[in-house]
Amino acid sequence: MKIVSSILPPEALREEVQKGFPQAEFLFYKGIETAGESFYDAEIFITYGEDLTEEHIHKSKKLKWIMVMSAGMDEMPFKACKEKGILVTNARGIHKIPMAEFALGTMLGHVKQMAALARNERDEVWDRKLPMEELRGKTLLVLGIGAIGGEIARLAKCFGMNVAGVNRSGKDAAGGDRIYSISQLSEILPKADFFVSVLPSTVETRFLLKKEHFAAMKDSAVFINIGRGDLVEEEVLLSVLKTDQISHAYLDVFANEPLPKAHPFWKMENVTVTPHLSSITKNYLPRSFEIFKHNLHTYIKNNKDYINVIDLERGY
Structure with a gap:
């Protein structure tokens, strides 16, 4: 199970997530361009939701789930995700x-x-x-x-x-x-x-x-x-x-x-x-990853108990 992230969290947080899911291969990058070809082989992708395009989605080979580490979904290519049957969840509630x-x-x-x-x-x-x-x-x-x-x-x-x-x-x-x-x-x-x-x-x-x-x-x-x-x-x-x-x-x-x-x-x-920072504190990513970890447990075990599943028609 290959999990690619275009978010590069602090090392301690990366280690914590990797330790909790030894069966998964985690690859963390700063930006989707840095991830390069790794993205196209990912089964799960972690993102802030601002870097994905329809082209990315259509060219992905194994992508099944996108975890968006924010509540805003303005730039997500929902139509392409729906066409390929990709699950999308987000970090609603952490803000x-x-x-x-x-x-x-x-x-x-x-x-x-x-x-x-x-x-x-x-x-x-x-x-x-x-x-x-x-x-x-x-x-x-x-x-x-x-x-x-x-x-x-x-x-x-x-x-x-x-x-x-x-x-x-x-x-x-x-x-x-x-x-x-x-x-x-x-x-x-x-x-x-x-x-x-x-x-x-x-x-x-x-x-x-x-x-x-x-x-x-x-x-x-x-x-x-x-x-x-x-x-x-x-x-x-x-x-x-x-x-x-x-x-x-x-x-x-x-x-x-x-x-x-x-x-x-x-x-x-x-x-x-103010420069769009009302939701930002040092607790932002730890809280986001708590939702991700819950959903990853669900993804592995039963595929039924996800938090914050996005309606791809409505975009939220």
């Missing part, structure tokens, strides 16, 4: 702790004026009149209240926030005081002080947010996007921010990454740019 902490840190930083305080410290300005606020009593709207969104909601409630969640169906989900369907989004938006999106990129979510959604929000509202950059067209968001329809946008994801130099977002006072 909930770092991304929830990132979202809460962003909201706390906003109400406690951390950016202004940092500027004042740099400029040696002693200003006790900065308007400090609290999270308690404010309303958080979480767009995409699944594993990550539910953890954001749980932490927000620890701070005394009111939490509404939005998912496709409007069915109950952990964390929210009330859950709305996407079709009801405009109903709850006017109540939101913070609007956090953790939605993936799919056909259904691409450019989901329109001008009218932002028009429905308070002018004091804060938009935080840690999901995917194609949730809203950039021109729409730029227009919203230039006309102060909301007070601030914290953007960790963009339609084109890295965000180009001289892009207007970099210089806008009511935008904070």
Whole structure:
């Protein structure tokens, strides 16, 4: 059983995985190009999901399972995988702790004026009149209240926030005081002080947010996007921010990454740019490999108990 990885984890993690599965041949590379011909003989492939093309899939000789070590699947060649009957699983769920902490840190930083305080410290300005606020009593709207969104909601409630969640169906989900369907989004938006999106990129979510959604929000509202950059067209968001329809946008994801130099977002006072790192900590790969190890045991034993199997039609 040949397992090829285009991810090169730390040596200790590689040794741990190899020790746990002595019957498998593991080959770890930094990038699929480095893997070269080894990929085409692999039965199992480990990837971040950004390096595979339809050509790779069609030319593979023995590939049966792809483990994607991330939740985002934007660039995966699902059609080719379906045609060849390849199992695809991912690392959904590992992001909930770092991304929830990132979202809460962003909201706390906003109400406690951390950016202004940092500027004042740099400029040696002693200003006790900065308007400090609290999270308690404010309303958080979480767009995409699944594993990550539910953890954001749980932490927000620890701070005394009111939490509404939005998912496709409007069915109950952990964390929210009330859950709305996407079709009801405009109903709850006017109540939101913070609007956090953790939605993936799919056909259904691409450019989901329109001008009218932002028009429905308070002018004091804060938009935080840690999901995917194609949730809203950039021109729409730029227009919203230039006309102060909301007070601030914290953007960790963009339609084109890295965000180009001289892009207007970099210089806008009511935008904070971060480089798509809300999910990244030193625990990322160890958590991903825990899912991989569970699924590899399943692959070897019964082929029935996989975690995070991807629907190749829907892409998630």
